[in-house]
Amino acid sequence: MQSRLRRCAAVLVAGALIPLATHPGAAQAAPTAFAAAFTTASAGPMAAAFAKAAAQYDVPRDLLVALAYAETHLDGHDGEPSASGGYGVMHLVGNPAGHALEKAATLTGRPAAELRTDDAANIAGGAAVLRAHADDLGLSAAARKDPAQWYQAVARYGGAASADVARLYADDVYDLLAAGVRAATPGGETVTVPARAVEPRRGPYAKAKDLDAPNTLAAAAVDYPGATWVAASSSNYAVSSRPASDAIDRIVIHVTQGSYAGTISWFQNPSAGVSAHYVVRSSDGAITQMVREKDRAWHAGDYNRRSVGIEHEGYVSDASWFTDAMYRSSAALTRNIADRYGIPKDRSHIIGHNEVPGATHTDPGSNWNWSTYMQYVTGSTTPTNPHTPEEVCGSGYSVIDKAALGTSGTVYLLYNSGTGYNCVATIKATSLGTASATSAYLEVQGKTRVTDSGNFAYYAGPVRAAAAGKCVKWGGKAGSSAYDSPFEHCG
Incomplete structure (x- = not known):
């Protein structure tokens, strides 16, 4: 802190x-x-x-x-x-x-x-x-x-x-x-x-505890060294004895839809009916623990028993809250939790609130940069795109050609033999998680070219068109690199 x-x-x-x-x-x-x-x-x-x-x-x-x-x-x-x-x-x-x-x-x-x-x-x-x-x-x-x-x-x-x-x-x-x-x-x-x-x-508040001061409480009182302890209301979580009672195998990422201090105060309010184990501040990544990891915070429905919940100050609709200091601090916390419980450091086990089965929440939302966050969690020096051309184009499509867009990405041509459709997708390799100019296009001979172009975080496409027995032109752009094919793949 x-x-x-x-x-x-x-x-x-x-x-x-x-x-x-x-x-x-x-x-x-x-x-x-x-x-x-x-x-x-x-x-x-x-x-x-x-x-x-x-x-x-x-x-x-x-x-x-x-x-x-x-x-x-x-x-x-x-x-x-x-x-x-x-x-x-x-x-x-x-x-x-x-x-x-x-x-x-x-x-x-x-x-x-x-x-x-x-x-x-x-x-x-x-x-x-x-x-x-x-x-x-x-x-x-x-x-x-x-x-x-x-x-x-x-x-x-x-x-x-x-x-x-x-x-x-x-x-x-x-x-x-x-x-x-x-x-x-x-x-x-x-x-x-x-x-x-x-x-x-400050008047009488000068006598209140400065929660930003170092050594606010002995390290033994928190599960994560460096966190400040502020207890949530006992009405907002369930006392337990995890991992003896329930294995901990998930870490759930949340966005508070509110401020740091406001969220801490809300979890202290007996009428809230919600809590999380940790809250992370936007400006500097300061961390407050509010529920012991052995206990079940109420943050993720059916996953409460098996998970640790981390709230992040801010709103899903506003990327300005998600600072590098927040990402790095939270990732260090996640890495520590994963190491202590043997949780794999991947996106199947470190998930968003929106990915919890039956969830009605959308956090952390599209502005949360999963690529950067997971890079910090794993210590990887080269972030990878979590999306594949087959995933973008959908079931039944297979790659039949591809072209590199410098170091910025790759544009792929796919074909679905069951429907006779081609599909083009441009998969970024740089600026992952950040919206940047990316495009993909497909032109069936004798037909109007169809293009998907804009500022995208991970990929452009899918661009699909019926092309059985027809030649196609295809291509795309990422960063300053572009590819344009001749008419080909006629068949």
Whole structure:
């Protein structure tokens, strides 16, 4: 786990941590240049909504943005709730234990339905709730001008079940305020916060445990060295004696549909009815263990008995949460678990939540880079494409020709003797898991060429056409390499 100071020495740019230059010659120029980098953002509707809400409720604008970014990366997710029942950019929670959504509706006079789906209304609702916490704490008009004075209000906004997690939540927000934020919204707008040093006034939370501090609990209390222990509610898992009672032969990868601190808090909530063994943070890969591996966390239905569950901070629809630090940290955890229980390090045993039989969840989703992740798990230096041309084209097809596309991939021509159809698929060999320009085409003599072209993570195709007794042209492209055949395979 990296120290908090190290995490602060970076700028968040659309979810990626970018280190700041610190060479001596730039000591005087860097602050000015850094601040200037944040003045070029477009003044779009979301930036305007933050400014308006901050002014209306007398909340520091930059603190409001930092809080929203910590919760959702400024993505309202089209009104869909998080795992803990939070809505919109400001993650207004409406669940049996938290009523921020209802409170925002009362404070703003806007219906809950509007607060769920309208970004500007949601931001106003979040500002109103944060201001209400400040009023309850007795912040004066003068104190409200100082972001440092808002720490306790921010801690309360997170709705944490314990003071320790409330501090973790508020510290993450103030870390973002210190580092600065430059984030792209789903609408293509850029919203920024310039870096600023703020020494938060923690008040009673100063006595809470700093869950980011080293040696928070003795190593014997966790199954994975380096993890921090925060116990889930005993209502959210089943005490067991694995692997004596049940063999552990699977590791299930999840995405939280929420923030790191918010997920930890949710698993502490007795009404949640869910938990996972581990939670991994996006920014630096910090790991919290919440259920002992011997016990059955409630995360994967019928696989609860046989698996260890790892939650990853973020949302399936937003790739910005899936940082390299998260992948590497989680992969090290997965490798450790696999070694201790003799679990094969392959995709049959390390699976997504969506791959659990009977699963209704889609996580980790298409933005999760399995190729990179498994490379880190296995220590392989050369990632391989998990897809084959036969798989892409379907049952009954066999490869009859192929052409290399430099080192970027291979384009394949396949034939199904039962149907008389040809199929073309381009299988990438580089930039695996990352969408890049790839294409495949098939032209039956006398017919119009059919092409599948776009930015694909693993392959282009399948392109199929009836070609019995006909000559065909076929080819494709990956990276800067292309192949185009003459008319051939006539028969």
